[in-house]
Amino acid sequence: MRILFLGDVMGRAGRAAITGHLPKLRTDWRLDFVVVNAENATAGAGLSAGHAKELLDAGADCLTLGDHAFDQRDMLQFINQEPRILRPLNFAKDAPGAGARVFQARGGKQVLVAQALGQVFMKRPFDDPFSALDAVLKKFPRGGNVQAALIDFHAEATSEKMAIGHFCDGRASIVVGTHTHVPTADAMILPGGTAYQSDAGMCGDYNSVIGMDKAEPMRRFITGMPRERFTPAAGEGTLSGLMVETDDRSGVALALHPVRLGGRLLHAGPPDAP
Known part of the structure; x- marks a missing residue:
């Protein structure tokens, strides 16, 4: 199975990168399943129902969120209407929606997608991600x-x-990190057959400070004083993520390919990529 994961969609530039590239990639790379982290897709803070529909229509099979899951208030209701959107397992006990779900990929194959939030250096004290993921992986073994x-x-x-x-x-096929918006160079297959990358990077304008227009973040670093709100950078976006090929019977990762397409990052992708 060929599974594509795309990192944090950042504002309009990130959405344009998805809608501009993903429909063609699904065909050219013969993708079976696509997961997109979309928690910054709406003005860099959360995901609106309208933008969720836009990304799903572009070819995403599942959208994951993050610590900004409900910054857009309409997501509190919309997530219960749209099962293809997941919030973190350990976000809050009373949070709407689900943190894990089994989806049907092309050819009827079953794919588990789950999301959890880290605890280290995060602004809020979230529940233990290890026990949350352990329960899900025991229920749905690879x-x-x-x-x-x-x-x-x-x-x-x-x-x-x-x-x-x-x-x-040895239990998941793919573990991929999100949140920091910078792609890491440590993509590898772990000893138990799990594809891993610390951060997939963002889908957005890299001529920025982690996706935000440079002026205000730089002003705050230099002067220590805020003047304006952060706004997403609006230049050409880069599609960033990880494509993994898995064995259909065991779920073991067989090969992985970092994806960098469009914008300012060097291109990389599957050997047969356009």
Whole structure:
């Protein structure tokens, strides 16, 4: 199975990168399933119902959120109407929606997608992600009642992301980090057959400060004083993520390819990429 994961969609530039590239990639790369982290897709803060529909119509099979899951208030209701959107498992006990779900990929294959939030250096004290993911992976074993399992770990600290990767090794097909908006160069297959990358990067304008227009973040770093609100950078966006090929019977990751398409980052992707 060919599974594509795309990192945090950042504002209009990120949405344009998705809608501009994903429909063609689904055909050209013969993708079976696509997961997109969309928690910054609406003005850099959360995801609106309208923008969720736009990304799903472009070819995403599942949208994951993050610590900004409900910054857009209409998501509190919309997430219960749209099962293809997941919020983190450990966001809050009374949060609407689900943090894990089994989806049907092309050809009837079953894919588990789950998301959890890290605890280190995050602004809010979230529940333990290890126990939350452990329960889900025990219920849906890779190569058992699902043909593949993907974990989106939305966290700040690379050490915590790596620990989650090793914790899920041999049980998940893919563990990929989000949240920091900078793609890491550590994409690898762990000893138990789990594809891992600390951060997939963002889908957005990299001529920025992690997706935000440069002027205000730089002013705050230099002067220590805010003047304006942060706004997403509006230049050409880059599509960033990870494509993984898995064994249909065992769910083991067989190959992985970092994806960088369009904008300012060097191109990389599957060997047969356009």
